[in-house]
Amino acid sequence: MFEHCNGYPLDLQNPLTHNAKINWKKVKDRNPLLTLTSDKVKVRDYVKSVLGDQEAEEILIPIYFISKTGRDIPHQNWDYEFFMKANHFSGGNMLVQPGADPKLIQETCENWLSTSYGQGMHxxxxxxxxRRIVCEKVLRTEHGQIPADIKYYCFHGIPKMLMILSDRFEDQKRVFVDENLNHFEGAQMINKPLLWPLPPLPNHLRMMEIAAKLSKPFTYCRVDFYSIGEKVYFGELTHYTSSGYEPFSDYDLDLAFGELWKKENSHRSVLEILKSIKSKKLEVIHGD
Incomplete structure (x- = not known):
């Protein structure tokens, strides 16, 4: 499956690329912090332990209700929308509006709670x-839109790339830039339209700082945020981004990010590493 998606075979003995190393992490890394920070409920305690209660409360999205069964959510008494999420897997979320069908809500919750996650992709x-169901406040911009996802890819506690993803429930667009907001060609676009010009990021430096603190214990992880006006909200920590199956259109960029897994490269920029890789390939081609 890895080879089908990425176009090259998976080598777990000597992984070189970013996507191969994500798969190595899935199979080899058993740090208990991975489970704690992948849990959409317990990660909130992790954020508090790292940032302190005051800063954590500023960036954590308010939660209305947490359920073990999905049968006790009092949503029929609520006159506001909310996001319903499964805390134990990726992709388990649903926008619920006032007056939603109680049967649909209960069936969805029961389906999520009965479903184990992770084994299929290791x-x-x-x-x-x-397993829990989380009912969370819906964030909206001043124009009533769902805010863009802003995702920081961090290596050894240093953000090296961010993806900005807009309109994720409709006509999704995305763009990849480095920490200095330089655009990357050849990233994981998977045929999505380019989000350009780059939207304003007034909270970029603060999100960078928070991402660095939250990702510090890990060789690699992604830290997700939302930014509305001057407010920053924490989304989640992700360790297995796209399970390592979302291809780079430029294989050399996949290699460059693979190099960032090495602590000795933590001071280098992706663009510097990418330039070095391409330069060495040219030398081989020309026999220098």
Missing amino acids: EWAYRDIP
């Missing part, structure tokens, strides 16, 4: 998360 960290 994503170990999700396996032992206690």
Whole structure:
């Protein structure tokens, strides 16, 4: 499956690329912090332990209700929308409006709670998360839109790339830039339209700072945020981004990010590493 998606075979003995190393992490890394920070409930305690209660409360999205069964959510008494999420896997979320069908809500919750996650893709960290349903406040911009996702790819506690993803529920667009907001060619666009010009990022430096603190214990992880006006909201920590199956259109960029898994390269920029890789390939081609 890895070879089908990425176009080259998976080598777990000597992984070189970013996507191959994500798969190595799935199989080899058993840090208990991976499970704790993959849990959409317990990660909130992790954020508080790292940032302190005051800063954490500023960036954590308010939660209305947490359920073990999905049968006790009092949504029929609520006159506001909310996001319903499964805490133990990726993709388990649903926008619920006032007046939503109670049967649909209960069936969805029961389906999520009865479903184990992670084994199919060998994503170990999700396996032992206690399953819960989380009812969370819906964030909206001043124009009433769902805010863009802003995702920081961090290596050894240093953000090296961010993806900005807009209109994720409709006509999704995305763009990849480095920490200095230089655009990357050849990233994981998967045929999505380019989000350009780059939208304003007034909270970029603060999100960078928070991402660095939250990602510090890990060789690699992604830290997700939302930014509305001057407010920053924490989304989640992700360790197995796209399970390592979302291809780079430029294989050399996949290699460059693979190099960032090495601590000795933590001071280098992706563009510097990418330039070096392409330069060495030219030398081989020309026989220098």
